[in-house]
Amino acid sequence: MDIIIRGENITVTSSLQDYAEKRISKLEKYFNAPIETDARVNLRVHNTEQVVEVTIPLQGLLLRAEVGEEDLYSAIDLAVSKLERQIKKYKTKLNRKGRHGAKQAIQNAGTTVTKTADEEETLSVVRKKHFVFKPMTVDEAILQMDMLGHSFFVFNNADDNSTAVVYRRKDGRFGLIDQE
Template sequence: MQISTTFRHMEPSDALKSYAEEKLERIKKYIDEPVVVQVYLTVEKIRHIVEISINAKGVSTKASEATNDMYAAIDAVIDKIERQLRRYKERLKGHKPADAPERQVQKKIIAAEDLEQSKEPVVIKTKTVSIKPMSVDEAVMQMDLLHKDFLVFTDAGSDSINVIYRRRDGNFGLIETAK
């Protein structure tokens, strides 16, 4: 876990830094490595504000808390982040399908310049990805977490390959393949 601590409007304190790092160890059980954590400790008159931003593989979360005591603010913000990560992990477990095999799919990208110059399309980039069986709800959640406009997945119920995509109106579209 890579933790960077920033002190704003206060003197840097090793005690506060080590206390925050010790408390952040509690979240390791909820997310996979690599984890990048940024802790901001701020003092504004009598308010002590703690902001924590976490970026991990597929997960990103932020929380902040303000109290009259910096240690209490650290405890409160860690509790808040732990609740968020626990809820996220429970949602993933709830959507996990039975042990279904993953499929391999290749993605090819073709440059527009190559299409204009020649009549035959040219493959610029090929990528092989694993398609995990999941429900439509889990596919929407994964698409949001990955910040993608579409996602190819195997429907856990029908075992068919589907595509879910974000429409311009903000809703989602689903393309199902027929067997």
């Protein structure tokens, strides 16, 4: 696994780069074969927080962790811990589904495998809801979302009569997805 480290608003020192590479390369112990992918590490300063974002794309799985801490080294440790939990959760999920070769699937996650039509995993809807979109403003939609305790809310935007989605971002603010 190649580790690409990039800094935004921060100079990546050699000791910081060595530490990040050492910690992230420990994730390879969960795979029997060498991982043929690039682990992208983004280090940045956001207000008073040191933020570490790690993305590792694998075959059929995307490992991603984003952690903000006062100390960059602590943030790296927490990001690696999150990634370890994701790998363990994925392994457990494969084992629970009763798939044969679950261990091999995680071991071969870094290799390219072509599936036949019979082997394609089908996705299924587990719950379906029907409701009437009531025209409302963005502020009303945010209020409705908060009252329901949801992290997103679909509504008919009264301003332009289009379907839109408001959602709560990680930083606590709100986002809006609107049709063009």
